[in-house]
Amino acid sequence: MRFADRRLFSASMSKPTRDGKFMRLALAEARKALDEGEVPIGAVAVRRGRVVARGHNRRNALGDLTAHAEMMCLRDLSRREGLAKRLSDVTIYSTLEPCAMCSGAMIHHRVARCVWGESDTLLGAAGGALDILNRRTSRVRGKGGVLRKECRALLLEFFEKQLGRPATSWEDIRLPNE
């Protein structure tokens, strides 16, 4: 085995990163959404290495178009902790790049960091379609592309099932009202 090959091998066998570990939990939330017939997007909130809230897209279940996975986490934390405690020690992991609403909510809550999987060039507000997450005055540190392939595969699975045909990009076949 050549040196370069060995390096590749050891990289693929290395233990999962911390971000990858929590993104897997967000993916488990996304699968719950898929099972419930919702667009499969999931999120978890993590504080000092512990999951403190979980959420998945529940727009149909709640009849509420703002019931995004990230909002479910933030609302749950607000309910339990009140507004006195800002979330400046919390990282939100989401399987999809946050939209403008969720990015805005994270800024209001002073979330420290947001990590996402798949980019969203249609509605993403962390650099995909626009960038409101990364503000000079109210910055949420962002990182995308964590387990992107897995996050994208779930979205493709959902939209292919809805449309009844294969697709190479979930964004191309995204339903007009999604």
Ligand SMILES: [Zn+2]
């Ligand atoms: Zn959102």
